[in-house]
Amino acid sequence: MVEIITLLWNGFAIAFEPVNLMLIIGGCTVGLFIGAMPGLGSVNGVAILLPLTFLVPPTGAIMFLAAIYYGAMYGGAISSIMLGIPGASTAVATTFDGRPLAKLGMADKALTAAAVASFVGGSISVLLFTFLAPPLAHVALRFGAPEEFSLMMLAFATFIGLGGDDIPKTIFSICIGLVLAAVGLDIISGEPRLVFGNITGFLHGINFLVLAIGIYGIGEMLWTVEEHYKAGGKSMMSDAVITVQRTMANLKELLGTWKTALMGSFLGYFVGILPAAGATPGSLMAYGIAKQISHEPEKFGKGAVEGVVAPESANNAASTGSMLPMLTLGIPGSPTTAILLGGMVIWGLEPGPRLFTDHADFVWGLIASLYAANFFAVIINIAFIPAFIWVLKLPFTLLAPIIFVLCLIGGYAPTQDMHDVWLMIIFGIVGYLMRKLDYPLAPAVLAIVLGPLAEPALRQSLLISSGEFSIFFTRVYSAPIMICALILLFLPLLKPVIRLVGGRKTARR
Amino acid sequence: MRKAEFVMAAVMGIFSLYLMWKSAELPVGWIPEEGPGGGAWPFWLSAVMLICCVLILINWYRRKTPPSQSDEVYMDxxxxxxxxxxxxxxxxxxxxxxxxxxxxxxxxxxxxxxxxxxxxxxxxxxxxxxxxxxxxxxxxxxxxxxxxxxxxxxxxxxxxxxxxxxxx
Structure with a gap:
């Protein structure tokens, strides 16, 4: 305990170095705006800006990206409330009640509620993070190749078992991400693999950023172009007035929703820790539960403040939660942390159990920066609420080309190969066409990041066991994880059986 | 929308087959002392992709998913x-x-x-x-x-x- 506080104190010393502090404040601001833009969320911000972080040392870089992540979590609510377009998938649940509130002329109330709830969620989860990360890291030290592979399986299984998406399409998405990750040189034999048409650009493999920017940048923007066209080229605005008195009254009313905020924070944090579950399911679950426990469930969907507080506290808590498995186990809990993970690998910081011992400065600096980012994000957010209303009045046709330019250059910068820019555009267009048919694409991005970790883990495990798959079921840590993964994996298959059995019981009665 | 769902699944199915064939340029079986061959991982993943495409087509035929029921135009x-x-x-x-x-x-x-x-x-x-x-x-x-x-x-x-x- 004392040790944790000392480490955290040292972390604060690093986070409050002038350069790092500026990066945190800058990141929060940038993230807030990126999150607030319709169609762009933390994952886009982090993916597009990751190439820019090679300027600063890794500790500063990850703080900057984490601050963007935090800022975007706050900002995601803004376009949900103002435009009714979720700023990111994590803010989908915020639209359910945020938009009706804005329509009633209470956009300022909804925006304040979102900011304060995000702060509560962020603060509680950072505290949980501080005291739960070291023990988890300790357990993680005992992890070998079989455990690693079991965890990867768990990550993919959560996507399949908990996600409400079409199951064959989700599995397809995961597999195509893993296959794309296998392009390049075979890690063990060194032979070229899946080099299509003998194009040399494939020899260096497919950078995860190419797929991430392709799908979340180009693909998502094309999707927004379509929405914009269908809306007749008009964005739907809301009148909002902001005065000090109104803000104070709003804050007072928010005190009454503390139970909802607490529930959202804890739920969000623990859902966030689950590999691959992340903030979107966390915020949706929190919304559902808030409605269940509310005294006035009929108000939900028509402008209930709790309907904004629950998902916003949960998605911020989940965003912190999802960093825990990323740092301690190398398993990202969300697409954004998947990209953060990719960044850490580029900087030469191998995430995983050894990170806490080998790079303690980095880890505790990051944790301290989360406290700082959370604090600055809420202040910046509330201060910027009037400005957001102005920015969102900028026509879409001015914002869109700027985003496209960022995508094109962001795709070129990491490898400085035109091949990757073309590939990114192809991924963007194909991704857009697939998204129209309800193919979930987040699993593909997760898979291309996890692929280079999962394949060697599987091959090494099989080498240890001379090809016996039983190795995953006979080791202390691997067995329960693998069994959980299999249960989750087969949950969708079992559901009809459970329903059938349940149906028979009720029939007998 | 219904037609697009079929075409996408069919094209992706063919693409999976191509990936399987391409992966098989490297050994896909077990190599003694070396473990699974270099092509095994992408080969079997592509095979799973192919199975998924078949399942999507079955769902399409049985009109189980929203896109396969929709009469909406895919791209107007x-x-x-x-x-x-x-x-x-x-x-x-x-x-x-x-x-x-x-x-x-x-x-x-x-x-x-x-x-x-x-x-x-x-x-x-x-x-x-x-x-x-x-x-x-x-x-x-x-x-x-x-x-x-x-x-x-x-x-x-x-x-x-x-x-x-x-x-x-």
Whole structure:
């Protein structure tokens, strides 16, 4: 305990170095705006800006990206409330009640509620993070190749078992991400693999950023172009007035929703820790539960403040939660942390159990920066609420080309190969066409990041066991994880059986 | 929508088969002392992809998923034009990177998007077309030392060599 506080104190010393502090404040601001833009969320911000972080040392870089992540979590609510377009998938649940509130002329109330709830969620989860990360890291030290592979399986299984998406399409998405990750040189034999048409650009493999920017940048923007066209080229605005008195009254009313905020924070944090579950399911679950426990469930969907507080506290808590498995186990809990993970690998910081011992400065600096980012994000957010209303009045046709330019250059910068820019555009267009048919694409991005970790883990495990798959079921840590993964994996298959059995019981009665 | 669901699953199924065939260029079986061959991982994943495509087609046949029930048009005329223009302009912009470089293509893209798609005034268009390349140049080429494509050598020699001399 004392040790944790000392480490955290040292972390604060690093986070409050002038350069790092500026990066945190800058990141929060940038993230807030990126999150607030319709169609762009933390994952886009982090993916597009990751190439820019090679300027600063890794500790500063990850703080900057984490601050963007935090800022975007706050900002995601803004376009949900103002435009009714979720700023990111994590803010989908915020639209359910945020938009009706804005329509009633209470956009300022909804925006304040979102900011304060995000702060509560962020603060509680950072505290949980501080005291739960070291023990988890300790357990993680005992992890070998079989455990690693079991965890990867768990990550993919959560996507399949908990996600409400079409199951064959989700599995397809995961597999195509893993296959794309296998392009390049075979890690063990060194032979070229899946080099299509003998194009040399494939020899260096497919950078995860190419797929991430392709799908979340180009693909998502094309999707927004379509929405914009269908809306007749008009964005739907809301009148909002902001005065000090109104803000104070709003804050007072928010005190009454503390139970909802607490529930959202804890739920969000623990859902966030689950590999691959992340903030979107966390915020949706929190919304559902808030409605269940509310005294006035009929108000939900028509402008209930709790309907904004629950998902916003949960998605911020989940965003912190999802960093825990990323740092301690190398398993990202969300697409954004998947990209953060990719960044850490580029900087030469191998995430995983050894990170806490080998790079303690980095880890505790990051944790301290989360406290700082959370604090600055809420202040910046509330201060910027009037400005957001102005920015969102900028026509879409001015914002869109700027985003496209960022995508094109962001795709070129990491490898400085035109091949990757073309590939990114192809991924963007194909991704857009697939998204129209309800193919979930987040699993593909997760898979291309996890692929280079999962394949060697599987091959090494099989080498240890001379090809016996039983190795995953006979080791202390691997067995329960693998069994959980299999249960989750087969949950969708079992559901009809459970329903059938349940149906028979009720029939007998 | 229904037709598109079928076509996408069929195309992806064929693509999975191609990936299986391509993976099989490397050994896909067990190599003694070495473990699974280099092609095994992508081969079996592609096989799973193929199975998924078959399942999607079965769901399509049984009308189990929203896209397979929908009578909505997958891409109506207006959407095709709107999205096609944007996607097409991106492709042209990237192609122009080879000829006139990033800094020649970006202003053209801005003019096209802001003026012709956005129907904004010429002053707004000119501001966007001027700010985009200048900001990009100082951020990437100067601050980050990431040299973006300059197009034909003559452009780099005549325009950018003097600029490098001033700023680098």
């Amino acid at each position: 005329r207006g959407t095709t034009v709107a999205v096609g223009l944007v996607a097409g302009s991106l492709i042209v912009t990237v192609a122009l990177f080879y000829v006139i470089g990033v800094y020649g293509a970006l202003p053209l893209f801005m003019i096209f998007y802001v003026r012709y798609l956005g129907r904004h005034s010429w002053p707004a268009t000119a501001a966007m077309a001027a700010i985009a390349p200048v900001a990009t140049f100082f951020f990437f080429d100067i601050a980050l030392k990431i040299t973006l494509p300059k197009g034909l050598p003559i452009i780099e020699e005549t325009i950018f060599y003097p600029l490098y001399k001033i700023f680098l």
